Amino acid sequence: MLELAILGLLQESPMHGYELRKELAAKLGAIRAAISYGSLYPTLRRLQAAGWITEAAETPATAEEVPALTSRRGRVVYKITAEGKERFAQLIGQAGPETYDDTGFGVHFAFFARTDQATRLRILEGRRRKIEERREGLRDVLGRAAERLDAYTLELQRHGLDACEREVRWLEELIANERSGRAPTVPRAGTVGGRRDNDSPPPPGESRKERP
Amino acid sequence: MLELAILGLLQESPMHGYELRKELAAKLGAIRAAISYGSLYPTLRRLQAAGWITEAAETPATAEEVPALTSRRGRVVYKITAEGKERFAQLIGQAGPETYDDTGFGVHFAFFARTDQATRLRILEGRRRKIEERREGLRDVLGRAAERLDAYTLELQRHGLDACEREVRWLEELIANERSGRAPTVPRAGTVGGRRDNDSPPPPGESRKERP
DNA sequence: GTGCGATGTATCGGTCCGATACATCGCGGT
DNA sequence: ACCGCGATGTATCGGACCGATACATCGCAC
Numbered sequence A, B: 001m002l003e004l005a006i007l008g009l010l011q012e013s014p015m016h017g018y019e020l021r022k023e024l025a026a027k028l029g030a031i032r033a034a035i036s037y038g039s040l041y042p043t044l045r046r047l048q049a050a051g052w053i054t055e056a057a058e059t060p061a062t063a064e065e066v067p068a069l070t071s072r073r074g075r076v077v078y079k080i081t082a083e084g085k086e087r088f089a090q091l092i093g094q095a096g097p098e099t100y101d102d103t104g105f106g107v108h109f110a111f112f113a114r115t116d117q118a119t120r121l122r123i124l125e126g127r128r129r130k131i132e133e134r135r136e137g138l139r140d141v142l143g144r145a146a147e148r149l150d151a152y153t154l155e156l157q158r159h160g161l162d163a164c165e166r167e168v169r170w171l172e173e174l175i176a177n178e179r180s181g182r183a184p185t186v187p188r189a190g191t192v193g194g195r196r197d198n199d200s201p202p203p204p205g206e207s208r209k210e211r212p
Numbered sequence C: 001g002t003g004c005g006a007t008g009t010a011t012c013g014g015t016c017c018g019a020t021a022c023a024t025c026g027c028g029g030t
Numbered sequence D: 001a002c003c004g005c006g007a008t009g010t011a012t013c014g015g016a017c018c019g020a021t022a023c024a025t026c027g028c029a030c
Helices: A002-012 A017-027 A037-050 A082-093 A102-110 A117-144 A151-179 B002-010 B017-027 B037-050 B082-093 B102-110 B117-144 B151-179
Strands: A053-056 A077-080 B053-056 B077-080
Touching (some): A002 A017, A002 A053, A002 A077, A037 A053, A102 A117, A151 B102, B002 B037, B002 B077, B002 B102, B117 B151
Antiparallel strands (some): A053 A077, B053 B077
């Protein structure tokens, strides 16, 4: 999963580890807190060894100014290779069981702008199926095994069930949008947060800065 | 976390591994799918080595019938020890940072029936704080960094933000209930699932079958 | 000029997962 | 009478990821 996320982010622009972590946190903030360095750096080395990414030269503009006075060793910038792009396309296209768990789905969804529509649909439906199964499990427990459980545990299940139903509805809308029409945004009733600009941006397509 | 969950479950009745996994799935179904055997069995051994649990004799009633014809080796039943109960009380009472992440909070909450009110309150408020922070992060991204992100990523953040707001409200109600009054259940509008019995059972206290 | 928070790279031990292996039991089908 | 097959049950192994920790540099506020 981390591998896929890194490859996806480096496709937007070259970055060093620290930056990668921050971008990752911004892009996946809804899913996971922040990736640990204990995972990040070893994975970067693994990707580099596999040839999916390479170290890029630091400060490409106006080089040679004060060249190597303090043996400038900080900031290792990585960029994705052609093989890395192929690898990303392969990973984003194929769907194993882990594609539908919380983290896996989140990462795939975050890169939907780089995914073709058929795959998007497949992933959304797979996720829906998985959440529906969880929902049925919770309903079973709340129905059949309710008397064996204490009130707190029951309350936890109810909250979980509610979240499942909500996510299924969300997925339904995304699937409907995906099938006919385009815009990835779900119609919203009350505009819950703040702000109201930037609603319904233009259809997917590739994001800007594909090749700076 | 697994350690706490196992200790908590074994406090209700002795069990073997397979059963433990199923009970765990029922109790924590809203939080995590099912614990892996690759974690369960090593943890059981660790707990046994530490003296928190012991192997209990299988088939206590009507023993000696067909004693050892096929060398009956299956089903290792574990029971909690006095030290194990102390350990549980200690773990459930102290709160580190991991107490407030999704899994940690879920496990603590699932055993609220065995937790004193002050601790319950502390944990609920800690969780609320954590979710509020995540919520603020998402609002920031949706407000300030929105133009850098594609429509799918934004939709993911919005869904996450919605879930955060919902959980905060849920926690608010639980906290209010906890402070004055008793019943752990949150007032519900539509009764979404099925069934309507077993609503608002008597105040917490210990669950049944403390000592069979 | 000095401390301090942000930036930045890196490792280590530990927890947990997913795949896999293997053995037994009860039951239905043929 | 036999066979298979799904549920029950214990167990291990490699790998992914986390949390704590260490350490070094930079800019800037006091």
